[in-house]
Amino acid sequence: MQALTNRSKVVAKKEMTFIEKLYLPAIFSGMIITFKHFFRRKPTIKYPEQIRPFSGVYRGQHVLKRDENGAERCTACGLCAVACPAEAITMISAERKPGEENLYREEKYAATYEINMLRCIFCGDCEDACPKEAIFLTERKVDSLYTRNELIFGKDILVESRENPIDLSKRQTPQVKEFKHHKEFAHNVVFEKKK
Amino acid sequence: MTLGFLIYKIIFVLIIFAITLLVATYSTYAERKIAAFLQDRIGPDRAGPFGILQPLADAVKMFMKEEMIPSVSNRMLFIIGPGVCMLTACMTGVVIPWGPAMNIGGKVYPLQITDLNIGVLYLFGVVSLGVYGIMIGGWASNNKFSLLGAIRASSQMISYEVAMGISIIALVMTTGTLSLGQIAADQPGMHWNVFIQPLGFLIFIICAFAETNRAPFDLPECETELVGGYHTEYSSMKLGFFLFAEYINMFISSAVISTFYFGGYNMPFIARFVHDPNWLAVLGFVFLFTKISFFIFVFMWVRWTLPRFRYDQLMNLGWKILIPLSILNLLITGGWMMRSEILHFFIK
Numbered sequence: 001m002q003a004l005t006n007r008s009k010v011v012a013k014k015e016m017t018f019i020e021k022l023y024l025p026a027i028f029s030g031m032i033i034t035f036k037h038f039f040r041r042k043p044t045i046k047y048p049e050q051i052r053p054f055s056g057v058y059r060g061q062h063v064l065k066r067d068e069n070g071a072e073r074c075t076a077c078g079l080c081a082v083a084c085p086a087e088a089i090t091m092i093s094a095e096r097k098p099g100e101e102n103l104y105r106e107e108k109y110a111a112t113y114e115i116n117m118l119r120c121i122f123c124g125d126c127e128d129a130c131p132k133e134a135i136f137l138t139e140r141k142v143d144s145l146y147t148r149n150e151l152i153f154g155k156d157i158l159v160e161s162r163e164n165p166i167d168l169s170k171r172q173t174p175q176v177k178e179f180k181h182h183k184e185f186a187h188n189v190v191f192e193k194k195k
Numbered sequence: 196m197t198l199g200f201l202i203y204k205i206i207f208v209l210i211i212f213a214i215t216l217l218v219a220t221y222s223t224y225a226e227r228k229i230a231a232f233l234q235d236r237i238g239p240d241r242a243g244p245f246g247i248l249q250p251l252a253d254a255v256k257m258f259m260k261e262e263m264i265p266s267v268s269n270r271m272l273f274i275i276g277p278g279v280c281m282l283t284a285c286m287t288g289v290v291i292p293w294g295p296a297m298n299i300g301g302k303v304y305p306l307q308i309t310d311l312n313i314g315v316l317y318l319f320g321v322v323s324l325g326v327y328g329i330m331i332g333g334w335a336s337n338n339k340f341s342l343l344g345a346i347r348a349s350s351q352m353i354s355y356e357v358a359m360g361i362s363i364i365a366l367v368m369t370t371g372t373l374s375l376g377q378i379a380a381d382q383p384g385m386h387w388n389v390f391i392q393p394l395g396f397l398i399f400i401i402c403a404f405a406e407t408n409r410a411p412f413d414l415p416e417c418e419t420e421l422v423g424g425y426h427t428e429y430s431s432m433k434l435g436f437f438l439f440a441e442y443i444n445m446f447i448s449s450a451v452i453s454t455f456y457f458g459g460y461n462m463p464f465i466a467r468f469v470h471d472p473n474w475l476a477v478l479g480f481v482f483l484f485t486k487i488s489f490f491i492f493v494f495m496w497v498r499w500t501l502p503r504f505r506y507d508q509l510m511n512l513g514w515k516i517l518i519p520l521s522i523l524n525l526l527i528t529g530g531w532m533m534r535s536e537i538l539h540f541f542i543k
Contacts, residue, residue: 027501034233034500044237 056170059122059137062115063166064159067105072159073134076110083129088119105132113158117142117151133180138166199302208308215288219442220250222491226442229495257435265428269335276332277429277436283325284443290314291450292376294460294479298472306460306476310376315363318375318451319356322406325444326352329408329415332437333425344424348415351405351509355412358517359402362395365521365528366455379459384466389456394524396456398517403448405513408441410498417503449490450483457486 019025045052065073076093094111096104103109126135145151160166224239224246231238239246264273294306311317326349333345369391370378382388389396405412416424423429426437453459460479469475504512530537 031496031500034496037235038229038232040235042232042235042237046240 054139056139058139059124061117061138061140061142062120062126062153062158063136063138063140064113064155065134065136065168066160066162066165069102069105070162071101071103071105072109073105073132074110074113075106075108075132075134076113077108077131079129079131080126080135083125084120085123085125086119086121088116088121089126090114090116110155113155115153115158117153118148133172136166136168136171138168139170203304204308207304207306211288211293211308212285215285215443215446218446218487218491219439220254222442222445223253223438224250225491226495226498229492230499233496233499254435257432260431262431262433263428265337267337268428269337272331272335273428274433276328276335277433277440278328279331280325280328280440281436281443283321283328284440284447286321287318287444287447288450290317290375291447291454292379292459293483294476295380295472297476305376306480307376310374313373314375315367315373315378319360319363323352323356325406325440328440329425329437332429333415336425336428338428340421340423340427341425344415344421344427347421347506348408348425351408351412351414351513354510354513355402355405355517358398358513358521359406361518361521361525362392362398362402363455365395365525366392366399368525368528368532375454379454379461382458382461384461385458385463387456387458387461392456392524392528394520395528396452398521398524399455400452401512401517403452404494404497405509407444407448407494409445409494411501411504412509413498413503414506414509419503445491445494446487449487449494452490453483453486459483459486 067073076091078091078093081087081089081091091110091113093108096107096109122137124137127137142151227249228238228246239249242248242252264270289308290311292305292307292310296303296305298304329348330345333341333343333348336342366378366388367373370381370388372378372381378388404410408415414424415421416426418424421427426434429437460483462478462482465475465478465482469478
């Protein structure tokens, strides 16, 4: 019969020698091992004071971007809601009235836009689906809150402020932008072509 | 007995009691820190700098917890159990010599609460009483796990006390006294008993681990089999007393090991540099505490290194190995002491 693995060890159930029966050498060697660990550098990260570096593409709390003039980019097309596997996103669209051009970029906009942070799985599919580059996941972590209603984030939390726009240069690199222009390259299609 | 003598004794008893409690309190902190360091962690470090105030936080937690007494338990014994444990643990410190005598204003103040001429026997008596606390607590809980833990504790203590006693008899034979003060005073410089009785020391320290219910002999409270062993049903400060008594026992065992085998308050070469008896007393106290700290560290070090014994292995080790070994040690000691007579008998 062919062996399933070449790493198997033959267990020899032999009588212990006198020295082994004393147990003391084994005990002392074990104690030396633990003593060595006593002086090792501890890998502990003291969390609130020390924070591990995040990946540039960490997927945290969402942001709804504004364009260079400060108008909201979202047009309430609903593609993000369709793409969302957790069905966390809901929105109500509205039509832009004359005089609101500086508020909304196109004729249609999201009157309400809500993401249920308890449902969201932070997959980033909304970001991929968005044709207007309006929604992104950021490095910010979602706070812990006390009630379920508090965790349904509306536009007041999601839309970035004009004063401090969220920096996306780490995740919106030129390569990513270039890739996004070719909508025919869905991720998995590219993957299949490579094969 | 003068009034001054009485006051001095009372103050000294209070000081020793306070030190015992303080050391036991900080042993819990040391235990957690050492466990953490041996496992590549850093342990408690939030309460105060380096977590120094952690024992305080633990104590407050223990006091604030809800006090539960099972309705099916024997109420009075349930309360007495941890009390007995604590009482016997605190009583053992009485005979330990904490340092050579101090000499203040022409009067001699021995740094020992009482130098009983049967100190070793007293120590043994009180230590054996310690099992009653566990036994009563475990039985009164009216819980199978508690009862099993209590039975294990008592049988373990009985088995290991025999070997411990015989190893001590060998020590008493060489020192020729039962007084702990005399045993400590007889080991000046480097004339420690451990060099005379190495095998006896080994047996004694193994039995001390078993007597204090510490790993690898912590079968009475092994979490994996018996939930919490004899203190399963206990909560709040009653549980705290059981745990605390274990740490006091550990402290006292360390003190006893230091006194019996490692010269107590004696340190080699110190008599050459320091001649004032008061300074010698203070230094002796410090040396004794250094030794005690070391042995407490060893207790913890062993706990976080070795796995727990199986119950049959425990009994095998106690009855089939340690007791014959200690009897052998006794015979060798006796033979060595009688060597001239024996030689004389054979050579004539």
